[in-house]
Amino acid sequence: MGKKVAVLITDLFEDVEYTDPKESLTEAGHELVTIEKEAGKTVTGKQGNAKVTIDKSIDDVHVDDFDALLLPGGFSPDQLRADDRFVEFTKAFAQAGKPIMAICHGPQLLINADVLKGRTVTGVKPIVPDLKNAGAIFKDEEVVVCNNNLVTSRTPDDLPAFNRESLNVLAD
Numbered sequence: 001m002g003k004k005v006a007v008l009i010t011d012l013f014e015d016v017e018y019t020d021p022k023e024s025l026t027e028a029g030h031e032l033v034t035i036e037k038e039a040g041k042t043v044t045g046k047q048g049n050a051k052v053t054i055d056k057s058i059d060d061v062h063v064d065d066f067d068a069l070l071l072p073g074g075f076s077p078d079q080l081r082a083d084d085r086f087v088e089f090t091k092a093f094a095q096a097g098k099p100i101m102a103i104c105h106g107p108q109l110l111i112n113a114d115v116l117k118g119r120t121v122t123g124v125k126p127i128v129p130d131l132k133n134a135g136a137i138f139k140d141e142e143v144v145v146c147n148n149n150l151v152t153s154r155t156p157d158d159l160p161a162f163n164r165e166s167l168n169v170l171a172d
Contacts, residue, residue, distance in 0.1 A: 001029075002028070002029035002030040002031055003030045003031070003067035003068050003099075003170050004030070004031050004033065004065070004066050004067050004068075005025060005030050005031065005032050005033065005066065005067065005068045005069070005070050005170075006033055006035055006061065006065075006066040006068070006069050006070070006089075006093075007022075007032050007033065007034045007035060007069075007070045007071075007072070008035050008036075008058075008069070008070075008071055008076075008077075008080055008086055008089070008090070008109065009034050009035070009036060009043060009052060009054075009072055009076050009080075010036050010037070010043050010076045010079050010080055011043045011044055011075075011076070011079070012044075012045070012046040012074050012075035012076055012079070013043065013045050013046065013050075013052075013072045013073070013074040013075070013076035014045065014046060014047075014072060014073045014074030014076075014103075014104055014105075014156065015045030015046065015047040015048075015049045015050040015074075016047075016050075016156045016159065017072040017073045017074060017103050017104055017106070017156060017159070018045065018050060018052065018072040019045075019049075019050050020156075020159045020163065021070060021072070021101070021103075021159070021162065021163055021166060024163035024166070024167065025070075025163075025166065025167070025170070028167055028170070030068075030170060032070065033055045033056055033061075033066070034052055034053070034054050034055045034056070035054065035055065035056050035057070035058055035061055035089075036054040036057070036058065037057060037058060037083070038054060038057055039054055039055065039056050039057045039060065040053065040054060041053070041054045042054070043076075045074065046074045046075060058083075058085045058086060058089060059085070061089070063089065063092040063093055063096055063098070066093075066098070067098060067099070067170070068093075068098055068099040068100070068101065068169075068170055069090065069093045069098065069099070069100045069101070070101050070102075070166075071090070071100065071101065071102035071103070071106030071107070071109055071110070072103060072104075072106055073102075073103050073104025073105040073106045073124065074104065074105060075105070076105075077102075077105045077106050077107075077108040077109050078105060078108055080109060081108050081109050081111075081112040086109060087109065087112045087113050088113075090109045090110060090112075090113040090115070091113035091114070091115055094110065094113060094115035094150075095115070097149055098149065099149045099150070099151070099166075099169045099170060100149065100150050100151070101150075101151040101152075101162070101166045101169070102123075102150075102151070102152050103152065103153045103154075103155075103158070103159070103162050104123065104124045104153070104154065104155055104156070105123070105124055105126075105127060106123075106152075107121060107123045107127060107131060107136075107152055108127060108130070110134075111127070111130050111131065111134045114134070116131065116134040116135055116136040117134065117135030117136070118135060118136075118137070119135075119136050119137065119146045119147075119150060120136070120137045120138075120139060120144055120146040121136045121137070121138060121139070121144055121146060121150065121152040122138065122139050122140060122141050122142075122143070122144040122152045122153060122154050123138075123152060123154060124154050124155055125154075140154075141154075142154065142157075142158040142161040142162075143158055143161035143162050143164075143165045145165050145168075145169065148169055148172060149169060151165045151166050151169055
């Protein structure tokens with residue numbers, strides 16, 4: 001049975017870091033629900049290739065409504081982490097032990113949620129000092145799975161491994 005996956009996303013997300021996992025997850029029977037400040041709004045990827053209509057407002061969702069969380073990269077996570085509602089939503093997923101999948105700059109929300117201490121992760125090079133300062137154990141690998149509930153990858157080049165391990169974590 002498919003899982004319901006929350007996706008925190010706003011303008012300037014990295015196009016393929018949303019579209020590629022979305023395709024992989026939906027083909028496997030999972031349902032993705034996009035979440036931003038305003039339901040019905042259309043957000044655009046930083047490459048301009050992907051447009052996403054937001055399903056739900058952050059004010060209308062609760063962690064109990066979902067089985068997993070997807071955090072695409074680009075400039076989206078940096079913008080969202082300025083809003084405490086998105087940080088608290090992310091923190092609630094981590095505290096509940098639910099699967100979180102974050103690629104590229106996606107872990108910035110995890111940094112602000114203060115949930116990386118002692119966790120093994122990877123991420124795009126510019127955020128490596130931030131990951132380490134947040135107490136994470138950094139590995140420069142295409143995909144890192146920590147405790148079978150946190151999947152992280154570095155860049156769009158890592159999407160095949162990211163998608164594979166995301167599907168594995170959701171299969172449990």
